[in-house]
Amino acid sequence: MSSHDHEWDESAVRDLHAELVDLYGPVGASDAHGADSDADPGEGVRQLLTTILSQNVADTNTERAAERLFATYEDLAAIESAPLDELAETIRVAGLADTKAARIQRALAAIREETGGAYSLAFLDAMATDEAKAWLTDIKGVGPKTASVVLNFHFGKPTMAVDTHVERVSKRFGLVPESASNARAHDVLDAVIPDELTYPMHVLLIEHGRTHCAARTADCDNPVCERYCDCEWC
Template identity: 75%
Template sequence: MAQEWTEQRVRQLHDDLVSLYEPIDREETHGADPEAEPGAGVRQLLTTILSQNVADENTRRASESLFDTYETYADIEAADQDELAETIRVAGLPDQKSARIQRSLEAIREETGGAYSLAFLDAMGTDEAKDWLTEIKGVGPKTASVVLNFHFGKPTMAVDTHVERVSKRFGLVPENATNQRAHDVLGERVPDELTYPLHVLLIRHGRTYCTARSPDCDNPVCDQYCGCENC
């Protein structure tokens, strides 16, 4: 019988992953002061939109192309959409992503009365801030969670393909759960202070051992938690 995922067991999973890898320091990975750069939250949002369903290297290339081509967020919002799509083409789905980027900038500008800043989200509760972001067409729970957790330190668990795969193999999330349901389940089960480090650790485990194809289950974490057919 599968073991129940209590808060204590989630904490133990975190500790076991730390033992296998290393402690996660938010400041080392995302800086000590996310508000130090004006508009940094907006940049995080646009970069996360670019990262949807694409490899990290192509996200980096598309992001560099976007911010090298346009000097300001206003320029990006006002750009011809076909031109913008060509600028970010390497990220894939250029027409959809260019529209999402421009809709996001329009929503931010209208909310702030002209400024391209997401600082107002910091004063909102987590659920309210997530609702605001996901009201933008094309901004789903993963994109919103990345921005809110990485940039504002809010307790939102971003469920990317690695987190979802590992969580389902470990039984932390039901195997038949949708991505939205996976966000909800992990949001309920993971203690607030572990949302960021556990997110990073699950991604590392998914890339290192618990890969989509031919997973290497010869490690103490998989021995303890994984229920996939290779274990």
């Protein structure tokens, strides 16, 4: 059955999840714990900054930039108040350094202003998912993917982070219209994927994109592609 013949509702998504689990194995629970811990209220903020660093760059360079950022500055206040050119040089390995430095400082300022001086995102935990996403994406440079990473991975909220793999596979399977923007893809997947499957489906769709459903010369010789995909290689 091609994706164009497939009606996607909650039951169909559960079937797809089961078939992906058959192919790749079950996904463990997310490390999300519901809110910033009392011991380290800045943990969620650091995840947000790391996710900003990760925009359009390889994981290894993200890790190097994050390590350098948090080793260079004593605390989050020092990052916010650092000279912009100095901060950009610190995170240069992440690419788009000037842009990302400005985004990081805007994010820290927004958080500090919201909390009355604290660098903590714990207030997002009490918000509805849509409200929390809207608060984050109001920060210039924080898009739906960055917001969804923080909300799903750190707070356990049911919002799908749509990276290039998730978007490509979702469109090939017909979960998301081919013409949909990345922002629209977030909305469509959040609407159709059951809340408790948001994190495992994120992991499994990425695995499928990396293992079989590559951007070019896809390997469609697997049961999931045979049932759901109608890309040019199927």
